[in-house]
Amino acid sequence: MNPNDGVSGARMAGEERRLQILAVAVSLFSNRGFRGTTTKEIAQAAGVSEAMVFRHFATKEELYAAILDHKACRGGESFEPEKMAAEGINRKDDRAVFEALALGALTHHEHDPDFQRLLLHSALEKHELAQMFFDQFVRRVYEFLGGYIRQRQREGAFIDIDPAIVVRCFIGMVMHHSLNNNLWDPSRRLLNISNEDAARHFTDILLKGITAPSPNSTKD
Amino acid sequence: MNPNDGVSGARMAGEERRLQILAVAVSLFSNRGFRGTTTKEIAQAAGVSEAMVFRHFATKEELYAAILDHKACRGGESFEPEKMAAEGINRKDDRAVFEALALGALTHHEHDPDFQRLLLHSALEKHELAQMFFDQFVRRVYEFLGGYIRQRQREGAFIDIDPAIVVRCFIGMVMHHSLNNNLWDPSRRLLNISNEDAARHFTDILLKGITAPSPNSTKD
DNA sequence: CGGCTCAAAGTAAGTACTTACTTACCAGCT
DNA sequence: AGCTGGTAAGTAAGTACTTACTTTGAGCCG
Known part of the structure; x- marks a missing residue:
């Protein structure tokens, strides 16, 4: 091609x-x-x-x-987190929301590893454009995902904790995994799992970690 | 002259x-x-x-x-994870183990932010010494912490999951938080908490996420 | 069709400056 | 003297960027 x-x-x-x-x-x-x-x-x-x-x-x-x-900005399929999570949000399916976001980010980074490296270089060199990207995109994710978490907290689904912390934990798992896969351990010697499995496990752990103890235990 | x-x-x-x-x-x-x-x-x-x-x-x-x-290698207090977690391990106190490691890493990176930047630069530039550090230090953490998790699984304390995934989740939260604090969001606009609080929250979420359901609860 | 035009696509060979690294030489000790 | 900490003034090979020039090809005309 x-x-x-x-x-x-x-x-x-x-x-x-x-x-x-x-x-x-x-x-x-x-x-x-x-x-x-x-x-x-x-x-x-x-x-x-x-x-x-x-x-x-x-x-x-x-x-x-x-x-x-x-x-x-216009880099092909530019990873729209709101769209990616929309379906799960409509269905009030927390697992679908987080899993879709994780899988989306992981596959995006896998198909375009240059992007993460470019951003890192640019951030280390203190290029203003990296900062711009961070301010625009990352802040958006924090607000969007944080808002969803806050709503689910009001509904009693999640424990009481600063949503920003939950977002940081989640993004931390996902981004760190991508960083390992294409910077530090590209031959996957420490951990070799598919993006699907990774997204599922990250979601499992996070959700289990922030789900409120329900008075009448009902599992779906 | x-x-x-x-x-x-x-x-x-x-x-x-x-x-x-x-x-x-x-x-x-x-x-x-x-x-x-x-x-x-x-x-x-x-x-x-x-x-x-x-x-x-x-x-x-x-x-x-x-x-x-x-x-x-000999950079002052060179962050010995085994020592840091030793006390918690002896007391079989999972929370103490993970919290000590998280707090240790976070404060280490806070006091010596140059180190993380140096490593990143070196990894991006494909310097062999970054790889060497990763192979020696990071692998050691995976083996050590993974071993502890495996043991606690055998004792029925943790759910059945590849320990490497748990380690990646945990290190992901901690490292990503450090990376945010000293590379992307040094003014802490997205999340501004003390290292102690961060370590505690990361530990809470992870442990809650991997703790096995206690046997004396309702069976399913 | 052939021959002409002319702007756009392309280049070789600069310029002014920076870079890692060297050479040749001092000055102050015991 | 001789050894050690120190420097000024190089050098050859880059570096980003420019200039002055040549090639190409589509379009228009007869």
């Missing part, structure tokens, strides 16, 4: 070339960071001269920004 | 200067990564000329390796 991301002299239309350079740069930046990637390397990987990179992106910074922007 | 002007620092003994350069480099590398930190910056921060850096460390790589080595 990839036409050719390398040594072809084929002439491309402007927008096509722009997207190709962007795609190539994603992989390089995610593997070596901003400072660790040279414009020369990007050009070579795209099969064009350095000058072409600078025709499409005024500066290296602008290319980097375009990537983060592209990935975070 | 005045050879005695400028802010020439006090003359130091060799080993003393070496340690000072190392300390200064830790802070720079942890903030800007390996490629993002120049030897000139390190020298300036240490108050000596670049040549002095290269007298103590043959290459920039060697300096970096010395840092990771220093931090990971």
Whole structure:
């Protein structure tokens, strides 16, 4: 499906070339960071001269920004947590809510490991765009999921605890698992389970951990 | 030509200067990564000329390796999980075991935030020393804590589940919380709690999530 | 169809500056 | 003297970014 991301002299239309350079740069930046990637390397990987990179992106910074922007905002299926959990919420099925979110995040990270690396690099290098992503996306998840938890607490389903703590626990399990899978232990030596199993176990433990002791025990 | 002007620092003994350069480099590398930190910056921060850096460390790589080595192996109080949990294990107090580990890790990361950043940078840059640390330290925690969980399962205290999953959940909560505190949300806008409270809540949720239903309750 | 135009796609070879690392030389001790 | 802590001033190889130039191909005209 990839036409050719390398040594072809084929002439491309402007927008096509722009997207190709962007795609190539994603992989390089995610593997070596901003400072660790040279414009020369990007050009070579795209099969064009350095000058072409600078025709499409005024500066290296602008290319980097375009990537983060592209990935975070309109990056294909951009992981909508609200949609993912909607079905479970309608059915008041806590397990479905958390499991769908966990599985969604895990498979998303598995299919696009570059994204997590890109974000980490960018956060470590204190790039403002990482902060922007965090402020926009992560805050949204905390508010959305926290709101759901608060509602279920009012209904007496969950124990009394700051919903933000529960969200942090849950996101912690999921993100840490992804981080292990594609950064620290890619060969899965410490733990090798499918995303489905992981999502199910994380959900099981969390829900069991925050479910209120019901006066008349009814299990579904 | 005045050879005695400028802010020439006090003359130091060799080993003393070496340690000072190392300390200064830790802070720079942890903030800007390996490629993002120049030897000139390190020298300036240490108050000596670049040549002095290269007298103590043959290459920039060697300096970096010395840092990771220093931090990971004999870095002051190097966080011994076995010791930390020993008291709880003797008392068969699950809560004490997990809470001590969580609090230990959280305060360790709080007092030495450079370490986590250094490790992340090093893992992203695929430095072999990060892998070494992971293989040695993290594997040890999985084996140690996993062994404890397995034992408590045999005693009927915990539900039947792969101990590695439980360890991953627990470490996930703790590490993700640290990562939030010193990388993504240092101003604690999403969640602002003390390390003690965090450790307690993480432990509560995890233990509640994996505790076996006591046999004297209603059978099903 | 062939030949012409002209902007866009493309390049080779710079520029000004930074980088890791070196060399040659001081100065203050015992 | 001789050894040690220290420096100023290099060097060769990058670095991001530019300039001045060449190639390509679609569209229009006869």
